[in-house]
Amino acid sequence: MKRATEPNMEGIKTTMKTIKSTLLTIGAALLLTMPVMAQGYRNNVVSNPQLAKKVRHELVTLPYYGVFDNLAYNISGNTVTLYGDVVKPTTKSGAESRVKRLAGVSRVVNNIRVLPLSPMDDNIRAATYRSIARTGALYRYLQGANPSIHIVVDNGQVKLEGVVSNKSDKALANIAARGVSGSFGVTNNLVIEGENNVG
DSSP states (O other): OOOTTSOOHHHHHHHHHHHHHHHHHHHHHHHHHHHHHHHHHTOOBOSOHHHHHHHHHHHHTOTTOOTTOEEEEEEETTEEEEEEEESSHHHHHHHHHHHHTSTTOOEEEEEEEEOOOOHHHHHHHHHHHHHHHTSTTGGGGGOSSSOSEEEEEETTEEEEEEEESSHHHHHHHHHHHHTOTTOSEEEEOOEETTTSOOO
């Protein structure tokens, strides 16, 4: 006869097996969705860290690359795939020609999109820049030749790309961008430094 205080070992074993199989299923689902999540963050996928450092240097030192452009890349073997959004066609062609010259690169796939000319988008870019620069201490992210925050505007849609130091700066940038009149929406893709692999 079992006492009421004794644990039911069979029931515990069955429960543990159920929990284990559920965790394995969730883990498998996460592993399958990780590549999709990585694409959402637009991080650079790198198979050659030395080459990645050279590619990044070439991209951030382009003469017309600025706060209203966003470039990223993938490296697979000797092939470099470039993507992102730029305001000037010369930034797209310059990125491709610079990366092609690098030792170890045999092929460049240029998927960089040149944003359409639009006075409305230009106004939204300038207003978003001013709004972010005037909010808290966010101006520091917009300084220098390669600013930490990039503002991409396409047909009135604003995307914030880049890296910030903490969650509150990410939230402040989002609030500042949403406060700009004339934009149709804001997508905040800012990454918090140290939380994700940012190349």
